[in-house]
Amino acid sequence: MSTFTIPVRHIASAWREYAQRDGVTDPNVVLLALEAIQGEPLAGYRPAFRVPGKDLTVEIYACQPHRTSAEALQWIEWMLERLHDNGNIMLHDREVS
Template identity: 75%
Template structure:
């Protein structure tokens, strides 16, 4: 599995490049969190997502890691919803 690390400010563009197909988020995208230093959970977690059909994981780097897996996962879910709300990404098909 390969991992790329991106700064928070690039989430929308990287999401559109890797996680969207035909302008809509691929339902197979997996949201997750990764230990900053594998084997040392006390150092914190970074939000991430796994791209469907590849071995690519995109890890989001910010100035401060999240203290738990659940908090990192909650953050990425929240951030993606905000990016969807302001039109930067498309999470699902809009009802016509």
């Protein structure tokens, strides 16, 4: 599985390119929190999403990692909902709160 990193400002375009299929989010996409420095959880966590059908993980880079994996997951869920609300991406029905 390949992993690449994108800056926060490119989340919507990366989501549309890799996580959406026919304009709707692939239901197999998984939201993740990855260690900012592999093997060093105290360094913090970065939000990410995995697209199993494309054998791809996209890590989202910001200037500061989140302190916990839970914070990273909460942030990506929040951000995706905002992007959906303003029409930048289309989430699968089960993901919309």
